[in-house]
Amino acid sequence: MRFKTFTAATIAEAMKLVSQSLGEEAVIVATDKGPQGKGVRVTAAVENIHFELPHIPEHDVPSPQSEDPYDVILSYLERHGTPAHLANKLLRAATAIPTTNPKLALASAFDRFFTFLNITHKDNPKPLMFVGPPGTGKTIAVAKVVARAVMDHEPVRVITTDNLKAGGIEQLSFLTSIMGLDLSAVKSPAGLLKAVFDDPLEKGLIIVDTNAVNPYAKDELNVLHEYIDAIGADPILVLPAGGDTGETTDIASAFQAIGVDKILITRVDVTRRLGSVLTAVEQTKMHFTEISISPLIALGLTAITPVSLSRLVLSDPSQLINKAFNNNTK
Amino acid sequence: MKSNATAIKQDPSSAQEHVPRTDNIIAIASGKGGVGKTFLSISLSQAFSKLNKKTLLFDGDLGLANVDIQLGLMPERDLGSVLGGGINLKQSIIHFDLANFDIIAGRSGVGNFATLPPLRLAQLRNELFALGNSYDFVLVDLGAGVDRTMRLLSAYAGSYIVVTNAEPTALTDAYAFIKITLYEDPDAKIKIIINMADSHKEGERTFLTLSNACREFLKISPQLAGVVRRDKKVPDPIRYQTPVLTRYPNCHAASDIMDIAYRLTNMASKNK
Numbered sequence: 001m002r003f004k005t006f007t008a009a010t011i012a013e014a015m016k017l018v019s020q021s022l023g024e025e026a027v028i029v030a031t032d033k034g035p036q037g038k039g040v041r042v043t044a045a046v047e048n049i050h051f052e053l054p055h056i057p058e059h060d061v062p063s064p065q066s067e068d069p070y071d072v073i074l075s076y077l078e079r080h081g082t083p084a085h086l087a088n089k090l091l092r093a094a095t096a097i098p099t100t101n102p103k104l105a106l107a108s109a110f111d112r113f114f115t116f117l118n119i120t121h122k123d124n125p126k127p128l129m130f131v132g133p134p135g136t137g138k139t140i141a142v143a144k145v146v147a148r149a150v151m152d153h154e155p156v157r158v159i160t161t162d163n164l165k166a167g168g169i170e171q172l173s174f175l176t177s178i179m180g181l182d183l184s185a186v187k188s189p190a191g192l193l194k195a196v197f198d199d200p201l202e203k204g205l206i207i208v209d210t211n212a213v214n215p216y217a218k219d220e221l222n223v224l225h226e227y228i229d230a231i232g233a234d235p236i237l238v239l240p241a242g243g244d245t246g247e248t249t250d251i252a253s254a255f256q257a258i259g260v261d262k263i264l265i266t267r268v269d270v271t272r273r274l275g276s277v278l279t280a281v282e283q284t285k286m287h288f289t290e291i292s293i294s295p296l297i298a299l300g301l302t303a304i305t306p307v308s309l310s311r312l313v314l315s316d317p318s319q320l321i322n323k324a325f326n327n328n329t330k
Numbered sequence: 331m332k333s334n335a336t337a338i339k340q341d342p343s344s345a346q347e348h349v350p351r352t353d354n355i356i357a358i359a360s361g362k363g364g365v366g367k368t369f370l371s372i373s374l375s376q377a378f379s380k381l382n383k384k385t386l387l388f389d390g391d392l393g394l395a396n397v398d399i400q401l402g403l404m405p406e407r408d409l410g411s412v413l414g415g416g417i418n419l420k421q422s423i424i425h426f427d428l429a430n431f432d433i434i435a436g437r438s439g440v441g442n443f444a445t446l447p448p449l450r451l452a453q454l455r456n457e458l459f460a461l462g463n464s465y466d467f468v469l470v471d472l473g474a475g476v477d478r479t480m481r482l483l484s485a486y487a488g489s490y491i492v493v494t495n496a497e498p499t500a501l502t503d504a505y506a507f508i509k510i511t512l513y514e515d516p517d518a519k520i521k522i523i524i525n526m527a528d529s530h531k532e533g534e535r536t537f538l539t540l541s542n543a544c545r546e547f548l549k550i551s552p553q554l555a556g557v558v559r560r561d562k563k564v565p566d567p568i569r570y571q572t573p574v575l576t577r578y579p580n581c582h583a584a585s586d587i588m589d590i591a592y593r594l595t596n597m598a599s600k601n602k
Contacts, residue, residue, distance in 0.1 A: 070448035088478055089514040092485045095452035 005043045007034050014042040022046040069102035070094060076314050081275030083245060086282055089113070107310035117262060117287040118303055119236060120145060120205060127159075127196060127206035129233035130264070131224055133251055134212035137266035138238045139168070141292060142209040143175040144301040150179045151298075155204025159184045159195050161227055162211040172209055175297065189223075189230035196231045208233060215254035225258040235260040236289060242271030245279045252280040261285075265304075266292040274313060352459050355468045356594070357390075357484035359511075360493045361503030363474035366525040367493045368400055369568060370558065370587070371471035376429040376575045377591030383466035385431040386423065388458055390483050391473035392446065395436020401426060402571030403435060410437035412454075413446070419457045429573045432465070434458075451482045459486070467594075474503075476510050489519040491555055495526040496536040505543055512548055520544075521555040523590065533557030556590035558583050 004022060008014035011031070018026050022044055030043040066072060073094055077087040093109035094102075119128060128145065130138045142158070149156040158176050160183060162168035169185050176183045186192045196206060210227060213220045228235050237255045239248060252263065263286045265277050281288060288309065290301050302308070358374075360367040368391070375387040389397040389409070398405055407422045423432050446454075462468040470487065472480050484490065490511060494504035504522070511518050522540060527533030537554045544550050561583035567574040575584050 066447070068447045068449040070452065074448070085510075085513065088481070091448065091478075092482060092514045095448065095455075095482060095485060098456065100449065 001045050001047055003029065003043060003045045005041060007039060007041050009039045011040050011042070014040050018042060018044040069100050069105055072102045072314070073106050077275070077278075079273075080278070080313060081245060081273045082278055083275070086275075086279055089282075103307070103310045103314055106314060107306040110309050111306040114281060114306070114309070115285075115287045116303075116305055116309075117289055119234065119262060119264075119289045120149070124234065126234040127208055127231050129208040129210060129228060129231075129235045130238050131210050131213065131228075131235050131255060131260060132238040133215050136212075136238045136240050137292060138212070139172050139175075139209055140295070140297065141238050141264055141266060141301070142172065142207055143297045144292065145205070146176065146181065146207055147179060147297050148301060149205050149207075150181070155201055156181065157184070157201055157204070157206050158182075158209070159186060159192065159206065160209040161186055161192060162209055163187050168211060189226040192227055193230045206231075213255075215251045221254065221258050228259060234262070236262045236264050237286070238264050238266055239277070239280070240267035240271070241265050241277050241291075242267060242273055243276045245276040248276040249280040249283050252284045252286060256284045256286065262287045262289050264289050264292070264301075268312070269293045269295075278313075352462050352468075352486070353488035354466060355459055355462050355470065355487045355489075357470045357472055357487040357490045358493060359472045359480075359484065359490055359507055360474050360500075361476065361505075361507035362494070362497075362500045365493050365495050365497075365500050366558075366564075367474070368396055368471055369564065369574070370491075370493055370523060370525060371469050372397060372400060372429075373574055373584070373587045374591055374594075375431045375433075375467075375469050376573050377588050378467050378469075378595070379429060379431040380575065380588070381591055381595055383595060384464070386434065386461065386465045386468045387431060388434045388468060388470045389436035390470045390480070391436060392479060392483070394473065397433060397471060398435040400568055400571060401428075401433075401573065403433070405433075405435040408435040408437050413450070419454070420461060423461075428576055446479065448478075448482055451479060455483050455485065476503075476507050481510070481514065485515060487518075489521055491521045491523055492552070493523045493525055494536070494540065495524065496532065501536070501540055504540060508544060508550075508552065509548055512550060520550065520552040521594075522552050523555045524557045526560045527557045528560060530557050530559065533559070556586060556593060558586040558590070 006014050006017040006021070008017055018028070023046065026044040026046045028042060029045050032041045034041050070091055074087055074091055077090060090106065090109040090113070093112045094105040097105060097108045099105055130142050132138050139162070146156055146158055158172070158181055160169055160172050162172070163185060169183070173183045184195045186195050192208070210224060213224050215221070227233070237252060237260045239251065263281060268291045288304050291304050292301055358367055358371045371387060375385045378385040387397060389395045395409070398408070403424070403426070405424050407417060407424060409422060411417050412419050412422045419434065422434050424435065426433050458468065458470070470484055472484055492504050492507055494500045508520055511520065522537055524533040524536045527536060534554070534557060537557070541552055544552050559582045561581050563578045563581040564574055564583050567577040570577065574581065575587065578584055
């Protein structure tokens with residue numbers, strides 16, 4: 001059921017608006033005086049109303065017309081806003097295997113120039129620390145990794161250094177409490193060291209959420225560096241897809257400067273262009289790890305491989321996620 | 331930590347080998363035009379042949395082919411016949427008796443080869459590299475410039491010989507070619523020939539200018555394949571459409587080119 005409120009000079013005029021907007025089946029659920037006592041305000045409700053959403057065209061993107069697999073690759077890379085120099089580099093590598101399948105050819109090019117790591121592999125004993133600028137989805141990424149471990153019955157400990165953002169601790173604390181886990185909040189690198197080593201986990205994951213860092217503020221980066229060094233953490237940069245190519249690359253470079261060499265891509269479900277991410281990873285030589293393809297905590301962190309990245313890039317944007325990750329979503 | 335990069339190799343449908351890098355394929359490039367690239371491609375092919383190395387010269391200047399013009403050939407078969415679908419690449423080979431090496435001629439004046447679709451270019455390159463198994467050396471005379479057609483045609487060559495002279499524009503364009511090649515193919519082997527040098531010493535100075543820029547900005551040290559001195563006798567064989575090693579086998583330029591061939595023969599081994 002959907003509700004909508006109308007304001008008009010008289011009841012009759014308001015009812016006319018209700019009828020025009022919601023149809024004859026609308027039900028009046030409240031009437032009141034209008035703002036500042038003038039006119040009337042009518043709230044109406046209707047079942048199953050469907051708004052006609054406008055089609056949002058893709059701007060300045062060519063549609064692949066050619067049957068030449070390499071033309072197809074180039075068109076899609078261009079569609080994603082990939083700079084020409086990187087598109088040509090990938091194309092050249094794509095011609096190196098004798099296949100006319102564009103997905104395989106592009107996967108082979110990705111395999112040549114990008115590396116792909118599984119961050120939560122059991123042989124990785126280092127605490128995972130999720131870092132990044134504000135608003136990239138660090139806390140949600142942390143919650144997703146934790147949820148996956150919980151569902152796999154793997155021991156996991158969650159620590160946050162996010163003591164600056166209003167509600168930073170509360171958000172994660174709420175999420176961990178649902179999963180029956182405690183959240184340790186620390187205020188300094190020494191506090192983090194103590195939290196990790198005073199009561200060591202024999203096996204399983206230690207996950208650290210951090211407060212957002214301005215990539216262009218050296219003092220903030222330095223503090224983050226101290227946190228990473230204090231526990232010998234495996235830092236993972238959380239960055240969204242769909243940003244400006246130069247900006248995304250600059251941000252990745254700033255974090256790379258303090259030893260961050262892995263990247264987790266978020267917002268892949270709400271963007272249609274991956275060129276900025278491809279460029280940032282190619283420039284910084286960071287390792288791809290996982291991508292986030294859903295806002296739901298229980299869904300949508302998926303390890304990425306050359307083949308799935310190729311599928312993602314060469315998919316129709318409207319079916320991007322389904323096509324790329326069918327049967328592959330945890 | 332486990333890499334999941336192996337996923338592609340586990341996918342049976344993708345279990346295909348990369349086109350192997352073929353050591354005996356040498357791409358001759360320049361960046362700037364007019365620095366003597368085609369002249370050197372022809373002369374080096376003849377020099378290899380004099381060293382009993384079976385050599386194929388491929389005119390890869392798809393837009394403005396001119397190996398046939400420099401040699402006064404009127405080939406019945408050329409790349410045009412291959413791309414037209416009449417014959418395969420092997421059938422387009424002609425033997426150049428005068429200098430005893432094989433040639434796949436382009437078709438001069440037909441500019442539309444420069445816009446070949448990338449798939450056709452990659453197939454052409456792979457066919458050429460496969461033909462290379464029957465030769466000691468395959469020289470690919472690339473067009474000037476740094477366009478994509480040319481870069482795809484030469485991708486995965488065993489080495490690139492970049493030809494330049496001392497002119498600042500030629501050096502800048504040579505540097506640009508090296509930079510783009512290394513960006514796209516970080517393992518590429520780059521060698522330099524300084525052409526039209528006033529002396530060996532001056533040529534080596536020019537090489538140092540270029541190699542210093544490469545070392546500083548690209549973090550690589552290209553090899554000097556050799557210096558070819560400016561020689562008044564060179565324009566004459568071009569005008570008479572005869573290779574210099576035939577017309578003036580003892581001139582300065584000819585002897586420099588033979589030196590380079592000796593050096594490359596020792597450096598490059600046939601990959602069979």
